[in-house]
Amino acid sequence: MTLGPIPDKSTGQEIVEKAVEGAISAVPVVGGPAGVAFDYAISHAYDQRLQAWLRDLGAAVEDLVDRVEDLELVALTHEDRFLDAVAAATRIAERSSLTEKREALRNAVLNSALPGAPNAEEQSIFMRLIDDYTPTHLILLSFLADPGDWFTRHQIPKLNLLSGGLASVIEAGIPELANRQIVLDLAIADLGRDGLINAPGLNAVMTGDSLYKARITQWGQQFLEFVTDPLAS
DSSP, X not given: OOOOOOTTOOHHHHHHHHHHTTTSOOOOOOSSHHHHHHHHHHHHHHHHHHHHHHHHHHHHHHHHHHHSTTOOHHHHTTOHHHHHHHHHHHHHHHTOOOHHHHHHHHHHHHHHTSTTOOOHHHHHHHHHHHHHOOHHHHXXXXXXXXXXXXXXXXXXXXXXXXXXXXXXXXXXXXXXXXXXHHHHHHHHHHHHHTTSBOOOXXXXXEETTXXXXXXXXXXXXXXXXXXXOTTOO
């Protein structure tokens, strides 16, 4: 798929487009009239998704440059970590319509442009995790970074428990995960396998205070910061 011309493109969008030239995979052509029509429709849909991503990313990069001292837009085109992040994030964004995942990808690109960004190897691993993870993984990691603070920030009353399992606290803090035991089990297992959290089993009995302690590892905190909007605070 090639990038078509877009009227009134911002400088930021032009920058990110150049970063992904040659990195956009083409949709294979299917034979026959019906196949050609399908190919055209799919190509058009993907192109629209791609252009929307590039517009949003370009605007976000420009905003970052405007608000961060000593950060220059053109200079970013010579930063390998930034270029790698744009190309990797764009490939993933093409395949996903999930708002939470695309926000994480945008934030990753922005963070790759800042001093102290993860090195190339760490960034590559983090991009793979974003690709693999669902919004449930991301919200769970944010919750487990500080469960007590999560309840406070979201103005949710804490459970008054002397003891209990982590599953009950997660479901109280993230109601949309209630009655989704399989999804919750798999997401927790994935985060633990990838070294992002240290958590006992969801049904392991702990004291009430322990249920609200942070479960994130240092590696997990690095990943969480990488996918968090650097301009949010």
